[in-house]
Amino acid sequence: MxxxxxxxxxxxxxxxxxxxxxxxxxxxxxxxxxxxxxxxxxxxxxxxxxxxxxxxxxxxxxxxxxxxxxxxxxxxxxxxxxxxxxxxxxxxxWKIPAKSVATAQPWREVPLWNSPSLLSLQDYVSKYHPIEDTSVTNVNILLLGEVGAGKSSFFNTINSIFRGEITSRACAGSSKHSLTTTLRKYRVRDPSSGQYLNLRLCDMRGLEESEGVKTQDIALVLDGNIPEHYQFNPASHATPKSPGFKRDPELQDKVHTVAFVIDASTINVINTAVIHQMKEIQSLIIERGIPQVIYLTKLDKICTDIDNDVKQIFMSSACKQAVDTVADVIGVPRSHVFPVKNYEKESRLHTPIDILALSALRQTLVFADDYLED
Structure with a gap:
């Protein structure tokens, strides 16, 4: 029984x-x-x-x-x-997803969940160009987070939106250790123009207690020293003798915004060693004046209302609490925390999911311009 x-x-x-x-x-x-x-x-x-x-x-x-x-x-x-x-x-x-109590008022301004709103966001991202006073043609957005948080899935979601169908270019899924072992600088093509977007989503090995990427490697990625396809070694960090190492990187090679990708269902159980490494990484980011944001994923796992209807995300008390908690734990303003829903179990595109992802990406691009302007 x-x-x-x-x-x-x-x-x-x-x-x-x-x-x-x-x-x-x-x-x-x-x-x-x-x-x-x-x-x-x-x-x-x-x-x-x-x-x-x-x-x-x-x-x-x-x-x-x-x-x-x-x-x-x-x-x-x-x-x-x-x-x-x-x-x-x-x-x-046995963890039973809680049925969140809806807030009396939205805890953040609710977007219009319709096609014109989606097209406006797509238009902004597709026509985005870094500020003209720099030599940068593509901004680099570095995705950082624990293994399985949804870094590769976020890229797949953005790529799917512009392709018009569910895609899976980046290897994503559940695994004990990181499925991504190299530095990838993914570009997204806009089929309507045939051109690539002026941004690159940089994916790399996930953070974990024993087999994760070294903090020294992340510092080199931020500074543009490590080339694409570099194979990370959990036992040792890169050196100037590593293959393809860039001794004199240009602004184009550096990271212009860091996005921490965090699983909302694991906020309260993040490994202490991983939290410590995140703090070390934040120190490196702040020293370099790089903006940082948080993409908060898997909110449907903590709130059944969101699982049933993504549009309820800004009315969910569980989501609001997750945003507040992660902002306190990581140490960023709440306005820099963006709830997103990656494509995982879906077989076709959904407007609300697209709007959440593009809203997060749009604001990230604004912050990238702030960095380049300084």
Missing amino acids: GGQRSGDELLVVGVSLTGKRQLVLANGKNGNRVLGSQSSFALNGEEHLGSNYDRCVFNEEKNFKLELQQSDDESLSGGDFNVRDLEVYLVKE
């Missing part, structure tokens, strides 16, 4: 109707609770009846064997689903 209590984070599985004379319930909010032998507890899980061996028979060699007896609901459970004698032998963690 198994039981699940809505809203709690503990799942009781596999119970026996014989044995203990008192019932211990594991409850994620109230701790352990004991019911006496005279009490009963109505299970809300499922009942799976099998067979039991309950008769011992001796053969001619005076060795015994267990004879199989079939049991039914009536004989085993007394005809109802109320447990009077129960033994809990396994308790597993």
